[in-house]
């Protein structure tokens with residue numbers, strides 16, 4: 001019969017991959033907990049409207065990439081990202097009543113119908129954080145610090161933090177108008193997507209990867225607008241304050257005025273952390289401030305900022321980690337005693353197996369040396385004396401000890 005294959009753009013995370021995944025997950029818990037963040041797990045599917053209103057209906061994510069389906073006359077969508085879901089939960093569970101800042105972290109699968117390529121999947125995993133309730137730039141600095149700290153805890157130090165400010169809706173209007181004015185004469189030369197973006201979301205023009213469009217945007221009069229300072233005094237103060245905190249923290253950054261991010265909810269600070277070792281999909285982390293989203297989704301006016309990291313991209317930077325061997329393998333032809341001893345060892349917290357098929361003694365010993373650090377040998381002689389022989393499978397040293405006195409380390 002024909003075998004059923006895995007879907008394009010998805011990947012199995014196999015037992016041999018698990019040491020790296022456990023490492024990433026454990027470090028996330030450890031590092032984010034240090035900052036006072038609590039873990040949250042929200043559903044994998046939500047009302048489609050949450051993403052249309054939350055992420056924005058002019059974005060590629062909402063327009064082209066969502067896995068949407070109908071059930072009982074409801075339109076549901078597999079989450080393409082988790083900020084909208086966490087905001088929904090924040091509102092529904094009245095978390096604005098908690099003392100600010102409310103810091104929530106998460107990990108889990110996301111779904112985007114994108115063209116698969118290295119570093120880009122249709123089901124991928126993110127680890128992320130959302131911080132609610134603080135409008136000051138201290139929160140921006142702390143969130144960026146959390147990202148850098150987490151990456152460092154994984155041993156990833158050689159990454160670049162890119163930073164920009166998108167201003168507030170007020171100053172951004174002026175910028176959009178100026179941008180449209182200089183780009184309008186070149187409109188017929190732009191790709192189809194940019195023609196739509198021009199009308200619906202001109203900031204996203206800067207994010208286009210098409211070489212023809214890039215050539216247009218490189219023109220001096222357009223660059224003058226892009227590189228010019230459009231942000232108002234308040235937004236400018238916020239950004240400068242953030243930069244001074246980053247300097248204090250010793251976090252290096254690069255200003256990238258083309259960084260606009262692919263989601264509509266951002267204002268003021270946006271950032272990405274990039275690696276030189278990942279090819280074209282080089283962002284391991286993306287985030288920013290989204291001060292209007294809680295209100296736009298029906299909650300109390302609450303400023304917020306966060307980020308998410310692609311775990312597959314992190315994993316590919318981390319390379320391989322060896323699978324841990326079992327601590328012990330019980331070798332015995334007395335099955336009842338082997339079962340009992342294995343259980344005794346597991347109760348002591350020792351990872352342990354025995355031979356379920358009761359093979360010959362020598363075969364069991366061979367198996368033990370493949371899968372475990374110690375063979376715990378239980379022959380008839382040992383059973384009668386209440387003892388076991390512990391064999392270190394690296395050094396071949398062995399000693400006989402009382403059964404209730406087994407220490408393996």
Ligand code: HAM
Pocket residue numbers: 080081082083112114119120121122124125126128129130262263283284285286287288289305306307308309310311312313
């Ligand atoms: P994002 O930039 O869309 O932001 O995604 C964050 C990270 O997820 C990316 O930098 C990348 O590492 C990873 N990623 C995204 N799409 C894929 C894909 N198709 N395959 C593999 N990895 C991918 C967000 O999702 C925002 N919710 C981040 C945020 C949180 N902003 C504020 N709070």
